[in-house]
Amino acid sequence: MMMRPYLTVVLVLLSTVAVCSKQAGIIKICEGHSSKITCSGGTKIHIMKAIYGRTGKDVCPSKAIKTTSCLSESSTCIVKAKCNGKSSCLLKASNDVFGDPCVGTYKYLEVEHICRIAFFFISAVCSKQAGIIKICEGHSSNITCSGGTKIHIMKAIYGRTEKDVCPSKAIKTTSCLSESSTCIVKAKCNGKSSCLLKASNDVFGDPCVGTYKYLEVEHICRMDQQPLKDSSSFEKKISSHLLIFQTFGNCMMMRSYLTVVLVLLSAVAVCSKQAGIIKICEGHSSKITCSGGTKIHIMKAIYGRTEKHVCPSKAIKTTSCLSESSTCIVKAKCNGKSSCLLKASNDVFGDPCKGTYKYLEVEHICR
Incomplete structure (x- = not known):
């Protein structure tokens, strides 16, 4: 008898969730086209996942398909920023929005979403x-x-x-x-x-x-979420190299392997010859450009001041200041583009140290 009220509550909760999530689904938008996500009945959009690129041939079929394994890393982030918490959201599948993860391939945007009450009761x-x-x-x-x-x-x-x-x-x-x-x-x-x-x-x-x-x-x-136990792809690569070294039983084989590794590293050096660091003094602008079909990938950015000899000035009160959002802002502005204009300015990054003449330092690669 005591279980009956409990079961009633559970059934009510489940029916509520079913109503709230009945509009959930996946939309697919071919490159160059737009589509709208809409939630009704007071519910709001919540983006689960988004992919801009191409992972198969069947969606948005085209003759211009050079690869089926490409996606813009910022897809989910961009769509979440545009749609989460809204009742309606217009999305366009375009390189202007997401960058071009695979030049020459006709792409599409795939978005998985649910409609839910802003804060579940x-x-x-x-x-x-x-x-x-x-x-x-x-x-x-x-x-x-x-x-x-x-x-x-x-x-x-x-x-x-x-x-x-x-x-x-x-x-x-x-x-x-x-x-x-x-x-x-x-x-x-x-x-x-x-x-x-x-x-x-x-x-x-x-x-x-x-x-x-x-x-x-x-x-x-x-409550805190448990960190992922999976090692990063880089750590996995390192582990695989160590395993190879442990497997090789003699110096001759190891020498051959090292030769191959050095050749590969030199090839990477050639491919990434456009990589580098730019430094822009406060109030000035500079452009990052990638050629040969490669795109900008920001590794790190610092707006503030960490040393005296860069952009020297009499107005230096500290050499230990930086805008915490530097990397995030520059990534949002440049990643996936072939060219990107950056300005070292408080209007863009905020002012992490008033009275100190600052600079923007950006580390990037073209890939």
């Missing part, structure tokens, strides 16, 4: 600290998670998308936001139990000069 008890905070420009606020849970940032917007939040006479536009908002807040808060945020141009850059802005952050508190 099932997890209301576990995630009761979840919510949205809004911080007016120039002010700060703290996100705190208790009970052993950690912060997980869903979305962040620095700029202005409406008039009612942080009202002011200084509103020139209601359609501006810093593209790096979510990236910066994630880098600062994810995995922590407490995080202090400041709504400031020094942190996010100034996406709309002359408009009074605010920072809006959507977050949840959740």
Whole structure:
């Protein structure tokens, strides 16, 4: 008898989930075309996975198929940033959006999504600290998670998308936001139990000069996820080389193997001859260019100052400052393109050390 109410609750919960997720599915958009994802009944889009490229021949068939194993690494990230939390979202399968992971091959965008209530009532008890905070420009606020849970940032917007939040006479536009908002807040808060945020141009850059802005952050508190135990592809390659060395029983065979490895390394050196590091002094711009059908891949970026002799100046108060979002911003701007113009500016990266003349240092390869 006591089990009956429990079963009733379970059935209600299951039926609720079924209703919430009935619009879930997969859409496939051929290159050059657009399609819309729509969620109704108060539910919102949640992107599970996205692939832009080509992994088979049957989808969007074409004569222009040179490979069936290519995808843009940033596909899921880009689609999540564009659609998550919205009731409707228009997507275009285009190199302009995702870069071109396989030149000469006709591609498509495949997106797996579900429609769900913004915060499931099932997890209301576990995630009761979840919510949205809004911080007016120039002010700060703290996100705190208790009970052993950690912060997980869903979305962040620095700029202005409406008039009612942080009202002011200084509103020139209601359609501006810093593209790096979510990236910066994630880098600062994810995995922590407490995080202090400041709504400031020094942190996010100034996406709309002359408009009074605010920072809006959507977050949840959740238990830490266990890190993946699988080794990285690089570690696997190293392990395979060590296994080969252990297998070879004599020096002659090892010498032959080393010769092959050196030849391969020299070949890689030739293929990556466009790789390098560029340094751009604050206020200046420079371009990264990859030729021969190769595309830019950003390894690391630093905006700030870590040494004196780069972009020398009298205005150096510190040599240990950098914008935490540097790499993320440059990757979003350049990865997968053949050419990319970068500007070393506080408007782009925020100001990590006021009064110090800074520079942007970017390490990249063409591949």
